Amino acid sequence: MSSTNFDSDLAIVGAGPAGSCAAWESVKYKPGVSVSIFEEHSNIGRPLQCSGLVATDGLRNLGLNLTKLNYNKIKRAKFIAPNFSSFDINRGKDSMVVIDRVALDNYLAERARTNGCEYHLEHRVNQIHFDDNGWILYINHKKKKKIHRSKVLVSAEGVHARLTRSIGLSPPDRNWLFPALQYEFEDTQDVDPDCVELYFGRKYAPGFFGWFIPINENSVRLGIAVEPRFKGKRRLFLKQFRKHPFLKDRFKNSKITNSYGGYVPVSGPVKITYHKSFMVIGDAAGQSKATTGGGINIGGYCGRLAGLMARKIILEELPSLKACRDYQNQWRTLFEPNLSLMKLFRRILTPLPDETWNEIIKIGRETDIGGSLSTSHIDLHGIGLLKHALRPRVFMKSFHAIPQAVSSLFREFIS
Ligand SMILES: Cc1cc2nc3c(=O)[nH]c(=O)nc-3n(C[C@H](O)[C@H](O)[C@H](O)COP(=O)(O)OP(=O)(O)OC[C@H]3O[C@@H](n4cnc5c(N)ncnc54)[C@H](O)[C@@H]3O)c2cc1C
Structure with missing residues (x-):
């Protein structure tokens, strides 16, 4: 569908869940539009920066067939105070699952790819520029410089939102991106595979909480996020957390199989998420839950909304600015009251x-x-x-x- 002026009708920066959901939504109908998605890393879903705990309903809203993924069903969440008292929330049904995040991202990418979307890995978009004909992306690919032109551009570039910032839109507030660290363990004792445990207290995770998330009967993800001023001490806090009286014996014979960091997005929704033929989605738009940092489901769903609007612009069903504004109004109506309260x-x-x-x-x-x-x-x-x-x-x-x-x-x- 792309006109001769453009390399693709739609370009998307970032192949996380938000980017791939936007891509899928824009290519899954006929007539087709051409979509290119640029990802700076060589593998989708890596480096891993996630615990993989997601609400089942929200995943279904991404149009996912859950049977395609391996997951552990979660029924309960236990909240543990600094003085070790606790309460449980028991939903009694499989309302949450722990998924393999790398597999999820690859599944979402494959779904978009089989519908015609082109993935360009190891392509870092360094700069973007709007001229009367649309967007120009300046890209680095293995020491080579490339230029890509598209009619519509979607930023799904994650929490730091550098490109979004470069065109004058506000990114998520840096003071509310909480540095996190997580280890994956095997051979852990006394794991209740139905129950997620959340630990509060400044000794372990100042400003946020520590989590113990079961992957199965003997593997878990143990992690903490902290206020930005404690960024340099993440490792110390996680070490301390591992020695929590409720945890230390369970890790006696276990080994670390994976370690990863990242920034948990708790900044809340950003105010303006569009520009001329340009939409911001996912973490870059603050579309995550500031209470827990979870952003897969809401960001992915907002990606779908943006993908649909991009399509309407490309097929000239709606004027560009109106479509982008509609995207913002739609996601705000659906999610903003809750996200702002969180x-x-x-x-x-x-x-x-x-x-x-x-x-x-x-x-x-x-x-x-x-x-x-x-x-x-x-x-x-x-x-x-x-x-x-x-x-x-x-x-x-x-x-x-x-x-x-x-x-x-x-x-x-x-x-
Ligand atoms: C430790 C940790 C645990 C978490 N646990 C959970 C959880 O259990 N459940 C949950 O729902 N959420 C969780 N989150 C949050 C979740 O990971 C994010 O909300 C989600 O990844 C946001 O998706 P996204 O597509 O917006 O961005 P991302 O997944 O960050 O994807 C953005 C992509 O854009 C690429 N990119 C960026 N800039 C460029 C560029 N200039 N050129 C090319 N590519 C670029 C990046 O490489 C990246 O692949 C967690 C986060 C952390 C840090």
């Missing part, structure tokens, strides 16, 4: 001292937070959390946290 919760939760965490876990147990959240969609738990926090019993018990909440609200309001 961002607010993150702002309130991050600076909390251990004593308040002990109190929160106690309140969570006494007020059946699991019951309140069991009706909300896992990926959209912002409103469920707010409703729970506003229940009179919870509100009264949390009274001392109100000054912190008000100051966070104030900071949000003036930012």
Whole structure:
């Protein structure tokens, strides 16, 4: 379909889940449009930067056939306070799964590729420029320089959003990209494969939490994310976390099979996610849950919305600016209220001292937070959390946290 002026109708930067979902959505219908996706790494899904814990419903919304992936079903989440007290949320059904993230990214890429999308690996897009004819991408490929022209451009370049920034759009706030480190272990003892464990406390994961995610009966992912000021101490915190009284014996005979880092995106949604024939999706648009850092499902779904709009521009069904604006309106309507509430919760939760965490876990147990959240969609738990926090019993018990909440609200309001 691409006109002679363009190398492809649509170019996408980044072959993560958001980029590949956008690609698939734009190529899966007839008439075809031509799509090129540029990825700087030589392998899709690598280097790995993920724990692979995802809500099943959200994965289905990406149009995925779950039987094509290997996964471990999760039924419960355990929240553990610094003083070791805890509560469980038991959804009782397979509401979450732990997937192999490399396999997921490759599955999504293959799906787009078999529908005609072209993947260009080891192609780093260094610069982008808009002229009257569309977008020009300046690319490095194995010491060679290339130029690619496209009518529409989608940025799916992940948290750092360098290209997005280069054209004057705001990237996710760097102060809210939390450095993370994770090890994968084999031969771990006492693993309940149905249950994810989340550990709170400044000794192990200041500002965020540590996670123990079962891959099967004897393999787990153990990781932490921390406030950016502790970036250089990630390894120390993870070492300390491994010695947590609930964990140390379980790792006595286990060995590390993998280690990876990355930045957990907890910045909340960015304000402007489009420009002329240009849309930003996934982590680059802050389309992830600031409470947990999970971004596969929502980013992937927003990718689908952007792919559809790109198609409408290319087929001249909608004027470019209107289509891009529609993309932004659509994803905001679907996700922004929840994402913004999660961002607010993150702002309130991050600076909390251990004593308040002990109190929160106690309140969570006494007020059946699991019951309140069991009706909300896992990926959209912002409103469920707010409703729970506003229940009179919870509100009264949390009274001392109100000054912190008000100051966070104030900071949000003036930012
Ligand atoms: C430790 C850790 C654990 C996580 N665990 C979970 C989890 O359990 N569940 C969950 O839902 N989310 C999790 N996340 C978040 C999740 O990984 C992201 O939300 C998700 O990867 C976002 O997808 P994306 O497609 O927007 O970006 P990415 O997956 O980051 O993909 C962006 C791609 O763009 C490429 N790229 C960037 N710039 C260029 C360029 N200039 N030229 C060419 N290519 C470029 C990059 O190489 C990359 O492949 C975790 C994150 C971390 C760090």
